[in-house]
Amino acid sequence: MNIGLIGTGNMGRILIEAFIESKAVQPANMIVTNRTIEKAYDIQAQHPSVKVAQNAKEVVQHSNIIFLCVKPLDxxxxxxxxxxxxxxxxxxxxxxxxxxxxxxxxVVNCQVARIIPSITNRALAGVSLFTYGESCSRDYQQVLYELFSAISHPVLIDHSITRIASDIVSCGPAFLSFLLQKFVSAAVSETNISKEKAIELASQMVIGMGKLLEKEIFTLPTLQEKVCVKGGVTGEGIKVLEAELGNLFEHVFQQTHAKYYEDIEKVGQQFNI
Structure with missing residues (x-):
């Protein structure tokens, strides 16, 4: 089965590299294109068996599954x-x-699906969010599920939770990265630790925490409970977080949803829906 990708920007490239690294797709069965064609040739330079199409129509002509990795209004x-x-x-x-x-x-008479990936899929980890169209056959559903199982944990979602699910899965790594950078900056400004050492410690802490969750040794609540010993240092830090975080994440989700509904309105005008 041939896999086509239209758009080789950040997420398109992540999918290409994850599919190849996981061996879910052989490079020779992949055909890619991009508005700036040099970006597609950059991928071919790293993976010579990947085919480069000069335009989107050529991708369609040679593919069974075509990923549209372009901006919403495109x-x-x-x-x-x-x-x-x-x-x-x-x-x-x-x-x-x-x-x-x-x-x-x-608009189209072929089978359709929507799959929202995450940057974590590049590490063959994290979640991908699935919504199948009514036209999507059981065969294609199975193929897509197996394809993304090689690089992620596929989760079927209802359209009504698309934005919040995407906030957690796709935006979450950027949100948490921002918070960790603030965490590191505060450590550097308040103590004698170097930025390099603080980044090393914070990065390894996150990796270790992820493995605890992956192995189901702890859940998020029990992990906090185990670390936060009554009367200890961690508890004092938690008090500050409880007092100062307030409705921070509520405001984050309100902002992302506002942008989402703005995009939906613009897209709806295009589709006349």
């Missing part, structure tokens, strides 16, 4: 451009959250 014009070339035996997969499978199906 999806509709791309579908209009490709609709006469797509066959029902093919499946397109959008990786962007504001566009629903129903909107995709309103």
């Amino acid at each position: 999806i509709h014009p791309l579908l209009i451009q490709l609709k006469n070339d797509l066959q029902f035996a093919q499946c397109i997969v959008s990786i962007t959250s504001p566009i629903s499978v129903e909107q995709l199906e309103s």
Whole structure:
């Protein structure tokens, strides 16, 4: 089965490299293109068996599954451009959250799915969020599930929780990275520890914490409970976090949802939905 990717930006490239590293897709079965074609050739330079198409139509002509790794407002014009070339035996997969499978199906007559990946998939870890269109056959559902099982933990979601699920899975690494950098900066400013040493310690702490959760040795609540000994230093730190965090994450999600609904409105105007 041939896998096509239209768009080789950050997430498109992550998928390409994860599929190849996991051996879920052989490089020779992959065809890619990008608006700036040099970016596609950069991938081919690292993986010579990957084929480079000069345009999106060429990708469609040689692929069974086509991943649309472009910006939300570029999806509709791309579908209009490709609709006469797509066959029902093919499946397109959008990786962007504001566009629903129903909107995709309103334009094209092929099978469709939406799969929202995460940067963590590059480490063959983390979650990918699945929503299948009504047109998506059991065979394609199985193929896509197996494909992403090689690089992630696939989770089927309802459209109603798309944004919050994406905030946790896709935006979460950036949010937590920001907080950890603040954590490190405070350690450096308040003590004699070097930035390099603080980053090393914080990074290894996160890796270790992830392994505790992965092995189900602790859950998030029990992990906090085990570390936070009554009357100890950790408890004093928790008191500060409880007092000062307030509604921080509520505000984060309010902001991401506001942007999401803005994008949905713009996309809806394109699809006339």
